[in-house]
Amino acid sequence: MTANDHGPPWFAFNPDGSVHLGGVPEQILRHPGLQKRGITLVDAVKPVRQVSPNVDSYDIHNDLDVHHQGVAFRSVEHRLIVKALNLNTEELQIYERLILYLAEPANHIVPCEIDRAGHPLLIMPILWDITSIIHRNHTPHSRVLRVFYELVEGVEYLHRHRIVHMDICFDNAMVALQQDIAVHPELVPSRVYLIDFDSARQFHLGPGVQPATDLPPTQADPPPGLTYFDSYSWDVYCLGRLFEFIADCWFKDQRKVPWITRWYMRWLIGNERGCRGVCHCRPTAKTARRILGAIRVIWPVLDIYYTISTKVSGVLSALRFSYCRPTARAARVVLAIIRLMGPLIDLYDKVSSKLSRGSTS
Numbered sequence: 001m002t003a004n005d006h007g008p009p010w011f012a013f014n015p016d017g018s019v020h021l022g023g024v025p026e027q028i029l030r031h032p033g034l035q036k037r038g039i040t041l042v043d044a045v046k047p048v049r050q051v052s053p054n055v056d057s058y059d060i061h062n063d064l065d066v067h068h069q070g071v072a073f074r075s076v077e078h079r080l081i082v083k084a085l086n087l088n089t090e091e092l093q094i095y096e097r098l099i100l101y102l103a104e105p106a107n108h109i110v111p112c113e114i115d116r117a118g119h120p121l122l123i124m125p126i127l128w129d130i131t132s133i134i135h136r137n138h139t140p141h142s143r144v145l146r147v148f149y150e151l152v153e154g155v156e157y158l159h160r161h162r163i164v165h166m167d168i169c170f171d172n173a174m175v176a177l178q179q180d181i182a183v184h185p186e187l188v189p190s191r192v193y194l195i196d197f198d199s200a201r202q203f204h205l206g207p208g209v210q211p212a213t214d215l216p217p218t219q220a221d222p223p224p225g226l227t228y229f230d231s232y233s234w235d236v237y238c239l240g241r242l243f244e245f246i247a248d249c250w251f252k253d254q255r256k257v258p259w260i261t262r263w264y265m266r267w268l269i270g271n272e273r274g275c276r277g278v279c280h281c282r283p284t285a286k287t288a289r290r291i292l293g294a295i296r297v298i299w300p301v302l303d304i305y306y307t308i309s310t311k312v313s314g315v316l317s318a319l320r321f322s323y324c325r326p327t328a329r330a331a332r333v334v335l336a337i338i339r340l341m342g343p344l345i346d347l348y349d350k351v352s353s354k355l356s357r358g359s360t361s
Contacts, residue, residue, distance in 0.1 A: 158235075212275060236283065267283065
């Protein structure tokens with residue numbers, strides 16, 4: 001197996017010269033940092049994002065999308081992912097900033113390190129997708145809300161540091177399981193982690209100030225016809241779409257998803273108007289976290305309401321009546337209470353964060 005010598009990102013090739021998507025390039029196998037650590041890579045877990053159906057005529061050297069992503073490889077023995085960072089992106093600089101603050105509870109990047117013995121490599125534990133902790137039809141709603149909260153918290157943390165992820169999606173939100181702790185004790189079981197900052201950017205301006213920019217290639221589809229977006233607002237939009245996907249995995253029948261959760265997802269997605277300046281079509285990540293925190297606080301009360309209303313709805317349905325959702329007035333009251341609780345949730349988070357840091361110092 002040979003590899004190209006045109007610099008990163010590198011690729012492995014088959015004997016006939018075609019791209020071997022699952023292979024490990026020689027430049028990676030011979031990397032001095034991996035050899036020193038004794039890490040053996042077996043295959044590629046994140047090959048080229050877009051490959052022409054006619055592989056024989058595919059020109060990797062002139063494909064701009066290829067040259068703006070890193071390529072990741074797997075070590076089964078050490079339960080590690082090794083990513084060859086693409087220096088044409090801001091991913092290396094972003095990880096260098098965020099790694100310094102891994103102890104902060106709101107920082108949801110994966111505990112990782114950067115090996116600079118040769119070309120910079122990101123080394124991190126193998127994680128699992130979110131369906132590993134959210135199972136169809138029987139996962140408690142409180143757990144789903146916690147997963148949503150950690151994702152919003154992680155995005156808000158990035159935005160606080162004027163970093164936008166730009167590619168929030170199912171494949172880039174992972175979790176650690178209890179079985180991983182024996183190999184990687186730095187992980188937290190069931191904690192949600194954000195990965196892949198290939199498309200991420202750093203700005204001088206923060207949320208509510210930064211105007212729209214051109215959208216890079218992303219896994220989430222933008223609203224029809226839009227090629228630009230307020231980058232901070234785009235992250236929130238993608239969160240809403242991700243939550244919809246998770247809800248689809250949770251319940252095949254979306255009518256079983258509590259109305260307040262459906263409202264929250266629609267609120268994040270918003271009604272996009274194609275803003276070229278600062279976008280106000282949806283909340284900021286900070287506001288979204290506050291509101292979701294309030295929903296989590298009052299959920300035990302709402303859970304009782306949903307349990308009773310579901311049983312009443314079943315009885316009334318048998319009698320050919322309909323009672324499956326709260327009245328508009330009741331919904332307005334609940335949402336008003338949640339909005340008022342937002343600042344209190346924010347204060348609680350700040351106090352608990354300080355206490356957490358104090359206990360570990």
